Amino acid sequence: MKLNDFNDLFLKIQVEAMASTIEPTVDSIYRKICRFYSKEFYTPLHQVFELPFRTVLLNLLEDRHQSQNLEDEKFINQIQKILDPNFEEEMEEDLKKWIERIEEEEMKKRQSTKVDTSNSSNPAVVSKTYNIENDEQEDDLSGLYDITS
Numbered sequence: 001m002k003l004n005d006f007n008d009l010f011l012k013i014q015v016e017a018m019a020s021t022i023e024p025t026v027d028s029i030y031r032k033i034c035r036f037y038s039k040e041f042y043t044p045l046h047q048v049f050e051l052p053f054r055t056v057l058l059n060l061l062e063d064r065h066q067s068q069n070l071e072d073e074k075f076i077n078q079i080q081k082i083l084d085p086n087f088e089e090e091m092e093e094d095l096k097k098w099i100e101r102i103e104e105e106e107m108k109k110r111q112s113t114k115v116d117t118s119n120s121s122n123p124a125v126v127s128k129t130y131n132i133e134n135d136e137q138e139d140d141l142s143g144l145y146d147i148t149s
Contacts, residue, residue, distance in 0.1 A: 033057060 001009075020028030030053065037056045038045045040063065048056060065075070080087040 033060065036060065 024032075033053075034045060034048045034056060037043065037060055038048045040060065077087070077091075084090075
């Protein structure tokens, strides 16, 4: 091989490598995964190319996911999305229902804690007044203990 032929071959391969970096192809992605497997598992690259691609990819993914916490919510959600394409929509719908239920419970609590102050004979009613001049709060407890009955 002449030097000019070698330079031409080198340039063509360099252009192909740069092009596959900018816009990856199936072949370039395959080579990248094999290189990563080779580094990760200390296997010579030419031996990795001889392995079935499914084996290479499965081992890489298992190794990657093994290091993740199985109780990690993001990881579990990612698995759910793979298993059920409608998972994300269902999660959003469940969240909306949960928020609505909480809001309804809060409304019920507010309505049930309102005290009827219109009935002055109700012994549970305590009227509070605030004296601006003395800057103190006064409680009117006169209705609590009805000694006339």
